Amino acid sequence: MSDPVAEKRARFRALHRRGIPLLIPNPWDVGSSRILQGLGFEALASTSAGMAFTMGECEGAISRDAALDHCRMLVGATPLPVSADLEKGFADTPDGVAETVRLAGGIGLAGCSIEDHTGDPDDPIFDEGLAVERIAAAVEAAHAVSPDFILTARCESLLWGGRDLDKVIRRLQAFEAAGADVVYAPGLRDLASIHLVCRSVSVPVNVVMGMPGAVFTLAQLAEAGVARISVGSAFARLVYGGLVRAAREVREQGLFTFAADAMDFASLERFFRR
Template sequence: MTQAASAFRALHDGPGAFILPNPWDVGTARILAALGFKALATTSAGMAFALGIREGQATPDQVLDHCRSLVAATPLPVSADLEKGFGDSPESVAETISAAAATGLAGGSIEDHTGDPDRPIYPFDLAVDRIAAAVEAARAVPGDFVLTARCENLLWGRDDLDDTIRRLQAFEAAGADVLYAPGLYDLETIRTVCSAVTRPVNVVMGMPGATFDADELAAAGVRRISVGSALARRAYGAFIEAAREMAGEGSFRFAHRAMGFAEIEGHFAARGP
C-alpha cells in the first residue's frame, strides 16, 4: 500500500487534472479500475445509501470496514471521504486518520462541517486545529497518506468566498496536501480559489448547477476532479425509476435499457471468479 500511496501523491503533481471517481462498493470499484482510472475515492453518501441509512449515520466501524473493502477491491490507491472524522476534537480527528491509514488507504479528507444544522461549520480556530492534528497524524503513519482539507461553507448556506479562501489558506499553512471547497459554482470562482493557494485543489462535479469538462477545469488551475455521490445517485435514480414503473404501472419497459450480462461481467474478467 506504500506504493499505492506514493502513486496517489504523484498524480497530484500534474500536469493537468486527473479524475478521481467515487465508487460505493466492490463492484463499482472494479468497474472503474477496468475502465482505466488511476485512483478511486469513497463517497460517504454512496456508502450510506448502500447501507440503507442517511449520510452521516454510519458508525466508525462501518466506515473503516467500507474502506478496507474498497482498498482490497483493486490495486488502485483509494482516498476516503472521512466526513468530520469520528468526533469534534482535534484528538478525535487524529485518531480517525491513524485508523483510516491502517486500512491501507492512500489518503483521506477531513471537513469543517459539524454535522449539526444549527451550527454547521466549526469556528475558524477549531477548524484549523483539527486539520493540524490530522496532518500530524498523517505524517506519523508508515508510508504516505495524502490529506485533503475541506471547507464546507458553500454547501451550508455560507456563501462567503473570502472566508472560504481564508480557511483553505489556513489549512494549507497547517500542512494539508490537497484543498477542497465543494460548491464552487463557476470557472472564474474556481480560478480564484486555485490562484489563492499553492497546494493542489480538488473540485467536485456532478452537483446541481453548472458542470465543466476536465480540460476547462485544468485550465482554471484544478488538479483533481471528483464526482462525490453523483455516480451513486445516478444509479439509484435509475433503480428507483424502474421500481416505480413496476409498482405504479405493472410494466417492465425499463428492462430494455438494462445492460447485458456479458458487458457488465467483462469488467470483472481480469480478476477471475
C-alpha cells in the same frame, strides 16, 4: 521486498499535478470499484453518502467502525490507490480526528479527507481556530502514517448557506498553512470562483462535479488550475435514480421497458473476471 501499500501511496501523491487533473471517481461498493478500475481510472475515493445509501442510512448516520470497514473493502477491491471520505473524522476534538486518521492509515488507504462540518445543522461549521487545529492534528497523524499519505482538508460552508468566497479562501489558506496536502471547497458554482481558489493556494485543489448547476468540461477545469476532480455521490445517486425510475414504471404503469437500458450479463461480468 516491495511494499504494495507504500507504492500505491507514492503513486497517488504523484498523480496530484496542477493543471493535469486527476479524475478520481467515487465507488460505493466492490462491484462499482472494479467497474471503475476496468474503465481505466487511476485512483478511487470513497463517498460517505454513497456508503450510507448502501446500508440504507442517511449520510452522517454511519459509525467510524462501519465506515472504516467499508473503506477496507474498497481498498481490497482493486489495486488502485483509495482515498477515504471520513466526513468530520468522527470526532470534534483534534485528538479524536488524529486517532481516526491513524486508523485509516492502518487499513491501507492512500489518503483521506477531513471536513469542517460539525454535523449540527443549527451550527454547521466549526469555528476557524478549532477547524485549523483539527486539520493540523490530522496532518500530523497522516504524515506519521506515511510521508505520501494525502490529507485533504475540506471547507464545507458553501454547502451550508455560506456565500463569502473570500472567507472560504482564507480558511483553505489556513488549512494549507496547517500542512494539508490538498484543499477542497465543495459547492463552487462558476469557473471564475474555481480559478480564484486555485490561484489563492499553492497546494492541489479538488473540485467535485455532478452537483446541480455546475457542469464544466475537463479542459475548462484544467485551465482553471484544478488538480483533482471527484464526483462525490453522483454516480451512486445516478444508479439509485435509475432503480427508482424502473421500479416506478413496473409498480405504477405495469411496464417493463426499463430492461432495454440494463447492461447485459457478458459486458458486466467482463469487469469482474480476475
